[in-house]
Amino acid sequence: MKKFMGVLTILSMVAFVGCNNESAESDTVKVGLLHSLTGSMAISEQSVRDAEVLAISEINANGGVLGKQIEYIEEDGASDPSTFATKAEKLIDSEDVATVFGCWTSSSRKAVKSIFEDYEGLLWYPVQYEGMEASDNIVYTGAAPNQQIVPAIEYLIEQGYEDFFLLGSDYVFPRTANMIINAQIEDAGLNIVGEEYAGMEQTDFAAIIAKIEAADPDVIINTLNGTGNVSFFKQISEKNYTADDYMTMSFSIAEEEVATIGADILEDHMVSWNYYQTTDTVQNNDFVAAYKDMFGANRVTSDPAEAAYDAVYLWKAAVEMAGSFEVDDVLAAIATGKVSFDAPEGIVTIDGDTQHLAKPVRIGEVKNDGLIYEIFATDAPVEPDPYLKNYNWAVEAGIQPIE
Amino acid sequence: MFINTLFNGMSLTSIILLASLGLSITFGLMRVINMAHGEFLMIGAYTTYVVQMVFSKLVPEQFQSWYYIASIPTAFVVAFLFGSLLEKVVISRLYGREIDSLLATFGISLILQQLARSIFGTQGVNVKAPDFLFGGITIGNLTFSYNRLFIIFSVVMCIVIMWYIMYRSGFGKQMRAVMQNRNMAQCMGINSRRVDNLTFAIGSGIAGIAGCSISLLGSVDSTVGQSYIVYAFMVVVLGGVGNLKGSVIGACIIGFASIFAENYTSATIAKAIVLFIVILFLQKRPQGLFVVRTRELD
Numbered sequence A: 001m002k003k004f005m006g007v008l009t010i011l012s013m014v015a016f017v018g019c020n021n022e023s024a025e026s027d028t029v030k031v032g033l034l035h036s037l038t039g040s041m042a043i044s045e046q047s048v049r050d051a052e053v054l055a056i057s058e059i060n061a062n063g064g065v066l067g068k069q070i071e072y073i074e075e076d077g078a079s080d081p082s083t084f085a086t087k088a089e090k091l092i093d094s095e096d097v098a099t100v101f102g103c104w105t106s107s108s109r110k111a112v113k114s115i116f117e118d119y120e121g122l123l124w125y126p127v128q129y130e131g132m133e134a135s136d137n138i139v140y141t142g143a144a145p146n147q148q149i150v151p152a153i154e155y156l157i158e159q160g161y162e163d164f165f166l167l168g169s170d171y172v173f174p175r176t177a178n179m180i181i182n183a184q185i186e187d188a189g190l191n192i193v194g195e196e197y198a199g200m201e202q203t204d205f206a207a208i209i210a211k212i213e214a215a216d217p218d219v220i221i222n223t224l225n226g227t228g229n230v231s232f233f234k235q236i237s238e239k240n241y242t243a244d245d246y247m248t249m250s251f252s253i254a255e256e257e258v259a260t261i262g263a264d265i266l267e268d269h270m271v272s273w274n275y276y277q278t279t280d281t282v283q284n285n286d287f288v289a290a291y292k293d294m295f296g297a298n299r300v301t302s303d304p305a306e307a308a309y310d311a312v313y314l315w316k317a318a319v320e321m322a323g324s325f326e327v328d329d330v331l332a333a334i335a336t337g338k339v340s341f342d343a344p345e346g347i348v349t350i351d352g353d354t355q356h357l358a359k360p361v362r363i364g365e366v367k368n369d370g371l372i373y374e375i376f377a378t379d380a381p382v383e384p385d386p387y388l389k390n391y392n393w394a395v396e397a398g399i400q401p402i403e
Numbered sequence B: 001m002f003i004n005t006l007f008n009g010m011s012l013t014s015i016i017l018l019a020s021l022g023l024s025i026t027f028g029l030m031r032v033i034n035m036a037h038g039e040f041l042m043i044g045a046y047t048t049y050v051v052q053m054v055f056s057k058l059v060p061e062q063f064q065s066w067y068y069i070a071s072i073p074t075a076f077v078v079a080f081l082f083g084s085l086l087e088k089v090v091i092s093r094l095y096g097r098e099i100d101s102l103l104a105t106f107g108i109s110l111i112l113q114q115l116a117r118s119i120f121g122t123q124g125v126n127v128k129a130p131d132f133l134f135g136g137i138t139i140g141n142l143t144f145s146y147n148r149l150f151i152i153f154s155v156v157m158c159i160v161i162m163w164y165i166m167y168r169s170g171f172g173k174q175m176r177a178v179m180q181n182r183n184m185a186q187c188m189g190i191n192s193r194r195v196d197n198l199t200f201a202i203g204s205g206i207a208g209i210a211g212c213s214i215s216l217l218g219s220v221d222s223t224v225g226q227s228y229i230v231y232a233f234m235v236v237v238l239g240g241v242g243n244l245k246g247s248v249i250g251a252c253i254i255g256f257a258s259i260f261a262e263n264y265t266s267a268t269i270a271k272a273i274v275l276f277i278v279i280l281f282l283q284k285r286p287q288g289l290f291v292v293r294t295r296e297l298d
Helices: A002-027 A042-061 A081-094 A106-118 A149-158 A172-187 A206-215 A227-237 A255-261 A282-295 A303-322 A327-335 A392-397 B002-029 B037-058 B061-089 B098-120 B146-168 B170-180 B182-187 B192-214 B226-239 B244-264 B267-284
Strands: A028-035 A069-076 A100-102 A123-125 A138-140 A163-169 A191-198 A219-223 A247-250 A270-273 A340-343 A346-350 A362-366 A372-377 B136-139 B142-145
Touching: A028 A042, A028 A081, A042 A069, A042 A282, A042 A303, A069 A081, A081 A100, A081 A106, A100 A303, A106 A123, A106 A138, A106 A172, A123 A303, A138 A303, A149 A172, A149 A270, A149 A362, A163 A172, A163 A206, A172 A191, A172 A219, A172 A392, A191 A206, A191 B267, A206 A227, A206 B002, A206 B244, A206 B267, A227 A255, A270 A372, A282 A303, A303 A327, A303 A340, A303 A346, B002 B037, B002 B142, B002 B146, B002 B170, B002 B192, B002 B226, B002 B244, B037 B061, B037 B098, B037 B192, B037 B226, B061 B192, B136 B146, B142 B146, B146 B170, B146 B192, B146 B244, B170 B182, B170 B192, B182 B192, B226 B244, B226 B267, B244 B267
Parallel strands: A028 A069, A028 A100, A100 A123, A123 A138, A163 A191, A163 A219, A219 A247, A247 A270
Antiparallel strands: A270 A362, A340 A346, A362 A372, B136 B142
């Protein structure tokens, strides 16, 4: 009996403390962060999560959003789409968060998409992706294909490259990306001399490298993701091949990956993004300094991290325009097409129809200090076109999303 | 082209074999289903990284690339000590309970992975190939990279050393005696506890050396071991549990089959073909290629 009383006392204390929290909650607003903190994707998603935390702490230090401090609740997607779905439901339904910043892989985004649609939640997705999607409940702050892949291929064609070899990991993003690239290169009358997919866990690229040698391409279009990039580049450099022998254009190698693979190996290879750590804007200088200050001087910023940072600020701008945290009101504000942010990459604006960003495109070259330097940039932000409706060759090829 | 494929097959075989040699001792001889084997590879790979860092701080420029030579024994010793500790604390309590040892080592594998993440971060670290392994011999239009040749050389060395220890040394005799008939060996005055511990530690140490090699071929992060563990188990099961010859031939079958299949199809289909070959083979010979015969009554 005594024990029972004790339990009761503790329970009532917990309830009391709980109540206290409730009353204090009026000056905070809860948001969710949903990334993989464990598993194979943790390697990439850590930096995105860090950038979101940085943005939240900056906003809080400057008075919060609509006078409320942001409180973030973090869940681990564990690199597993079904875990992402469970955790997304938990964040929206039981934690009752105002919005969620999260996901990296397309498979995790596709897994949570229907949940955000069913609960009428709002997800901010910070990574470049294959396009062919525009959910009303997702804002895409990374690049659509016409803001990364298509301009990169255009650039290569202008530079006189003729024989292309497509190399990717075997999942939805590379396969869709290569479908787009195939249509684009065919339209330009140039040649695809090979197309290969490596398993996500593949560690030996000898057979693929032999196929590249046999095909003898001018440029390799690389959509490998994760650890495959490290294995591929280490093993191709093993044979003394440099960018002079086989130029590559990569869509998933940012500053973080350069550090892992080794700048000496990647020197002079090309990548395509919207932002680099070296991007020369006042906002970027502040962003890089704040990021290094918070997470360590040896850390580097990258395009996905920057897009995640923008996402938090864009949400703030949308909430302030709406004057409310309600998802419907925020979406109505976004639909005006006037929500914008003076981001490290330049001014970004959310397109009201597709909920993607208009953003500048930059082709970069890796240098031996481990940073990426711009070699080509568009003059103005490029309007998003996730379904590539404005490209005749894409419409003719009938490119469809792979589910 | 054919010679190139042959060389690639040999080099993949050597990597798979190096990664599974340790397991052929811990699983093959000791019957411990060691799910943490991949993490010993990881320990070896991270040790290589640490040695490289230490060298870049302490050693003059011209001896920089010797770090790799130094990292091989260091990786062996570090993995050996981890293995010895693991055997003493956990495995030694679970002999003969295969399912329990599977679960326990699986847990240890998760703990070790998290430990690596806590120490080195989630992002992979960069291990640079030493200068003397950069490039390769070019004959005609074929390039045989020094790195791959070095891996083939180290796997041959490892096999020779292991063969010597197992079949020519006094300790090897004790080891085989304990594994074949524990009670009888104990009656003959062999300290089976010590033999178990050393055997497991040697198996782990060899996994550490394998870690050194794979650190030059791919990403060094907390999940590196996971990419090799399936291959390692496949080799040991295919080769027949408990002997060296089987592991060598098992690795050859898997290595050459993957490279040849991948040459004519795609990576994903090649993987399926290899698994199909293994399944078909085990249907015919569930005990594996070679079997150690003992007079023990089961």
